Amino acid sequence: MGSPAVSVVLPFKDSERFLEPALGSLVSQTLTDFEVIMVDNGSSDSSRKIALGFCENDSRFKLYQSGGGLVRVLNSGLDHAQGRWVARFDSDDLCHPDRLLLQLEAAEENGEKTVVSCRVRSFPDSAVSSGYRQYESWINDLESSEDIQHNLFVESPVPHPSAFYGREAVIEAGGYSDCGLPEDYELWLRLWSRGFRFIRVPKTLLAWRERPDRFSRISSAYSLTSFYRTKAKYLGLVPCLQGKRVFVAGAGQTARRLGKHIQREGFVIEAFLSPVPVREGQLLRGCPVVDISRWKNTQKLPIVVATRIPGAAQAVQGYLESRGLVNWKNFVLCS
Template identity: 35%
Template sequence: MSVVLPFRDAADTLVAAVQSVLAQDHTDLELILVDDGSVDGSADRLAGVEDPRMSFYRNEHQAGVVGASATGFAKAKGRWIARMDADDLAMPGRIGKQLAAAASNTGVVSGGVELISSCGDGMKRYVEWVNTLTTFEAISRSRFIECPVINPTAMIRRDWFERVGGYHESPWAEDHDLWLRLLEQGCPFVPVPETLLQWRDSPDRLTRCDPRYGDRARSRMRAHYLARLPGLKTAGVVIAGAGPIGKRLARDLQHEEVEVKGFFEVHQRRIGQNIHGAEVASAEESNRWRSSVLLGAVGLEGGRRQVKALALSSGRQEGEDYWAVC
């Protein structure tokens, strides 16, 4: 069992993160620490932490979390590899509970999160949402809404990780990209419905300051992987929601050579408009474009629930010919 912990300039939190791993109830593990070019003396803070299970490396690849993680995964010896970040805290039973939950065919085991030092309501809502994904089916169906697995909770089986080529340097979030590729290949995910990690929020985290984690990049990623769903290009799509999210997604899907047949809307002023060459119809016409895949892109509170009801009323099934994207 291996734990990979990449870090950069994490002097204030690294020791606590490391100690939370070394204090696991499951003691048969190795901890791979990868310094991704720290300049704040992060590694020096660990001078008083001695444990034969720890090993240190410098990032041997391109600077950044993808390169540092690749270095760590290459050095790890375990069949199972858990991810950990330098500003988070693993609960004492994390590793043991994840190993116990893994079946013979499991590829990823995730877990619940407690948010600490929250910087905004958006992150709180995200954590509350991801903690509701307590089955493989929920993770699979929700893959395009937000990242369905919080990366430092993940324990990944090596052969599945290698099968899809690990983390990729991509124009969008590397962790969400990995989960989408694994789900695309049929990898079984097992979420442990308990809090396994204390996840620290901060103003300078990548999800807040790197455009690869922003709305535009996320829309491009959704379109890229939606376009790869079996039969979607043949069927085309209809988008429920002609607001900013739906418009951006339509443009990105067209870039992926997916035909956008039309939009459904509840706002009267939008009905009858033409957006990116596609007509906007009333939600009451839910049986129109029935052979196309319905994508829910209503960002207002309660919008996802309303679109799902619309999809079910027209005989669609979530995860087959209906997907929520927000």
């Protein structure tokens, strides 16, 4: 019997409340040429029993044991997988019946150095904040490879359980890294730095469960500081920023914190460009603050746009574009 086309890598720990419907959504896939690599990360509830039940009823379901944290469990899943393609999936989410089929078609059309995502819908509605719903809308609106690339340093544009990628290509790139950073976002930026493209199937194929005890809510690897460190680590690989001498558009907390981390990565900040005129003349991270409306870029340096205030980044982007500057050529959006 040959290898399956797709390996679904599904880590779990104490997921008895959600595991059965999650696995059931895989049984309902219109694509049948797949395996499910379930990796138990030390469950103490009935999750393992539920997983074993699926193994007994369907030979495509395979159960393994691991430990030592999520990164080790994910890499264990990649090691056990036999498919050319890997679909990530979490034990509390739900797949649309066509998810594997549509993502496989997109992946085969675009090649192994492509990460294929899809639109997502967070649920249940009662647990989803307005801010998180805005993040979901932002994700879903980014479809083309160019749009996703131009927003890579804003937030993670690929929800991890929606990702679909070439197994060998990701393993060759080092797999998941246990470096104290958000393991999925760090992987996306590392893959981008190695020439991978990102695309999105324009259909909602994943129901993404929101709950307060989700790993990304409680792990220090997902703190704002960890995200700033991750962005700073790779920001210098953007072609227009490789000289590492920049202006930072923003003078608030985001600009200050991101500024600290890019300085640690060797960036020289010429000045912070403030949308708020009253801050002109102040010092931030040892650099002058300049009113952006009075700023003259005589040195033709690139700009890192650094703000998390709703609407502020779009306003700054609009202002820069009105001056003839181009996203990813003259400035990079960050937050």
